[in-house]
Amino acid sequence: MANKSLFPCPPDWSIPWDAWEDTALGSCFSAMADTPQDPAYHGEGDVWTHTRLVCQALTDLPGFRALPERRRQALFLAALLHDLGKVPCTRWEDGRPVSTHHASVGASWVRQQLWPQLSGPGMAFRETVCCLIRYHTLPVHAISRGDGARALCRAAANGTVLPDFQLEMLCLLAEADILGRVCQDQKELLERVALCRELAREAGCFSGPRAFPSQHTAFRYYSGKTDFPDVPQYDDTWGTVTLLSGLPGTGKDTWIGENCPELPVVSLDALRAQLKIAPTEPQAKVAEAAREQARRYLREKREFVWNATNLSPQLRGRVTSLCGNYGAAVRIIYLETDWQTLLRRNAARRAMVPEGEIRRMLEKLVPPEPWEARRVEWKVV
DSSP states (O other): OOOGGGSOOTTTOOOOHHHHHTSTTHHHHHHHHTOOOOTTTOTTOSHHHHHHHHHHHHHHOHHHHTSOHHHHHHHHHHHHHTTTTHHHHOEEETTEEEOTTHHHHHHHHHHHHHTTTSSGGGHHHHHHHHHHHHTTTHHHHGGGSTTHHHHHHHHHGGGGTOTTOOHHHHHHHHHHHHHTSOOTTHHHHHHHHHHHHHHHHHHTOSSSOOOOSOHHHHHHHHTTSOSOTTSOOOOOOOOEEEEEEOOTTSOHHHHHHHHOTTSOEEEHHHHHHHHTOOTTSOOHHHHHHHHHHHHHHHHTTOOOEEESOOOSHHHHHHHHHHHHHTTOEEEEEEEEOOHHHHHHHHHTSTTOOOHHHHHHHHHHOOOOOGGGSSEEEEEEO
16 A cells, blocks of 8 residues: 555554545445344454454554554454445344354455555555455454365465465454454453464464465365375376456457467457357357357367456356366466556547446456466456
8 A cells, every 4th residue: 555654653553543444445434334143153342343443453462563564554454444345245134143154255445445545556565455354254253164274275375376364363363353353252252363373383384385395286176176286296287278358448459469369369359259149238149159169179278368357256157167177277367457557548449438337347246366376367457
């Protein structure tokens, strides 16, 4: 973040709450103050009261103070916004407020809030914050999950595209989240985080991504096809399909022309033009035409590029699953540029996408995580 004065730092580690409330995020804080929590788990009160306690608890932790400045800033911002998702998610059930899926929804909300200032070159910082928010409940639950070690390794894999992200930071956030609440099971929850730390160390992913004998072995472990991450897996794939991901106007066509001009392309834009279907109209026919074209290349064992926005894990998963069924590996290339450049490039396209539609697409955007494919690369273009 550009304004370093907003973040606690030595020697006094104070939090300038008035300055934070004067930022563009002030309306978010007001909405959090109006969002109730179940008193059985949050006796301290509303989400904003809880958030302030969490931020103070985090700032007091020696592990937080020992982090490099950039990581401290990302972690503090994640703590400040970790429960923002409770604003849209909170519902009343049997007379009590519940907020199912608030972590993933909150990460999406935060991405949209930070996007104008932190898209393109600011991507790594923004997504470190979003990743911490998305996984902030994992340390409490990892030890009781049957796939706890695998889940931690998948989360830690984000460190391959986000150099500042570590499970160590995630555990600090979870610890502060517990210290910043009034509840009867606080001691048990803190013990769960401590056990998560030990599980992550045993899994080799506490301070960074887990090491694997090969990318193929890593992908098979992440996808649950092997339980032995240290045993090299036989690679029987015949080639690689390149899957592009990114909002309209990020330069996907240009990237293809510069990096793999010899490969055939399954282009949803081209198919839309061929079928005379606008981007704002139902896309079922376009998607089926793309899958049939891809099947032809896969049956021929021919490498190709799948060129579409592919904004969500669900959409990308359909393509990676299709390719995997035909014995192909997948490389995902996520492209991003700053907001103004994106709008300028989009305006120059023959099939320009309305700005309002791009903003709606941003609401669905979840950049690909490293466990989604054999290789995942993020590029600022």
